Each structure stands twice: as structure tokens, then as C-alpha cells.
Amino acid sequence: MRSFFRRQLADYVEYHRAPWNCAMHVFGIVLLFLAAVLPLSQWSIAVFGIQTSVATIAAIPVLIYWFLLDFALGAAILGAAIVLLSAAAIIVGQASTAGMWSLTAILIVIGGTSQVIGHQVFERRRPALVDNPVHLLLGPMFVMAKLFIVLGFRRDLAIIIDERPQGPLNSS
Template sequence: MNSFFRRQLADYVEYHRDPWNCAMHVLGIVLLFLGAVLPLSSLPVPAFGAQANAATIAVLPVLIYWLLLDAALGTAIVGAAVLLLLAAAMIVNHTTAAGMWSITAVLIMIGIASQIVGHRVFERRQPALVDNPSHLLLGPMFVMAKLFIALGFRRDLAAIIQQVPKITPHGSLQYSEQLHGEPHPHT
């Protein structure tokens, strides 16, 4: 795990403390990814003498980015992405164009709604990507990190994600600086 990812994850966690919000993100991120790749899966693209689709080509840069941020989490996300790309291809092969667009719209609406409900109802805070648009790409890494921690792996990530706010002498909340080695940007 590089220091850039450590800082980004520590900042992202600030917006995702509530377990129900995190659960809504698991649902929302999966549905939004599937909704994004579904229409692209219907566009064939010849690549290196083989037949691929635009979805596979489109996700490669972000998959590489996730692998560079953290090899283990990135590899797990690649595995999940392959399954979702296969699901998208099966949907495209078994439905009409109108059906595919209807499914895409429903997936995106439910995905966005789950994110909004998670932040408004449970977290009572605006989404992280409002303050930092790059957090749009951090959601899958956060969800996978939570899964790794729940399975007993990656104590280094647990130290960042499971930080407990502490009360400073002035009564304000401050997250432990020793856990990630530098002051938090919001303190």
C-alpha cells in the first residue's frame, strides 16, 4: 500500500463511518459498475486478433489504477470486475437493446439512490466525492478493504479504516494521527 492510497483512504473513511452507509455502498457500487459496463458490453471491439467489447477495454485503465494503489485489493477487484463483465455480457446476449437500456437505467437509479440514502439517512453527511471527485474511484477499494478486514486480512488497512475518533482537549473530534502517520487534513 503506497502513502498516496493511505492518505486517500483515510480521507474517504471520514465520510463512511456508519455501517448501514457502508452496506448501501456495497450495493450501490456493484449496481453502478454493472450499469456502467452493461451498454458498453453490447459494442464489439476487435483487440489483438480476438473479439472483446468496449466495456472490457474501458475498465482496463481503472483496473490498472486499482492494482497500482494496492496489489492485493486491486487483484480482488479485478476478479469481481471479471464476474460483473461476464454478467453484463450474459444480459446483453439474452435481452433486446430496449431491455438492456431498461436494465441499465434501473441499475443506475438504484445504485445512485442507495448512495444518497446511505449518506443522507445513515451518515447524515454529503458524499465524499462532492469534496474530492477522485473519491469516485476509491469506493470499490474501500468496499474491498472492508471485505478483507472482515475476513481477518490486512491489519494495516484496519488501522486506517477502523480508527476511532478521539476528543481533543478543546472538545472537538480528531482522528488519531499516529495511525496513519500524519495530521488529518480536516483537523
């Protein structure tokens, strides 16, 4: 999976060179993930005697996929997913059904619009997932990889993303 991930990331990067497009993706991906799990957080089910939400169950396959692509990035995304799943549970616990659906629609519109603006205005290129639907699942990995690079980790990914490695790993 590691070589597959590196090839996919290198391809994904070609669609995400503009810094403002990348910033729009950070914002958009978080909002779209929350929008995806929010309605599913309404339904609680018992799995092996443990009460959980359908959102958590639905997130498990993609989280496993991200772990298989890159364990460290997958673990970081798991942490972010826990925060977003918890936020969704709190929202569902406080909002009416109509309020939850309204918020979901707003999150989809704002998250999707940020993606479109990022590509049309800043990148001047259509979204990567139009050419390769697998890229839909690479967005969170790309965003987390950029974060790791900014924090001075993952020189191997900095080379793929075509940035200069930063931080303590830049000793050569």
C-alpha cells in the same frame, strides 16, 4: 502510490463511518459498475486479434489504477469485475436493446439511490466525491478493504479504517 492510497483511504473513511452507509455502498457500487459496463458490452471489437467488448477495454485503465493503489485489493476487484463483465455480456446476449437500456436505467436509479440514502439517512453527510472527485474511484477499494478486514486480512488497512484488526493477524 501506496502512501497516496493510504491518505485517500483515510480521507474517504471520514465520509463512511456508519455501518449502514457502508452496506448501502456495497450494494450501490456493484449496481453502478454493472450499469456502467452494460451498455458498453453491446459493442464487440478486436484487439490484437482477440475479440472483446468495449466494456472490457474501458475497464482496463481503472483496473490498472486500482492495482497501482494496492495490488491485493486490485486483484480482488479484478475478480469481481470479471464476474460483473461476464454478467453484462450474458444480459446483453439475452436482452433486447430496449431491455438492456431499461435495466441500465433501473441499476443507475437503484445504485445511485442507495448511495444517497446511505449518506443522507445513515451518515448525515454529503458524499465524499462532492469534496474530492477522486473518491469516485476509491469506493470499490474501500468496499474490498472492508471485506479483507472482515475476513481477517490486512491489519494495515484495519488501522486506517479505524476498526480493530480481526482474525489470525490479531495476535498482538
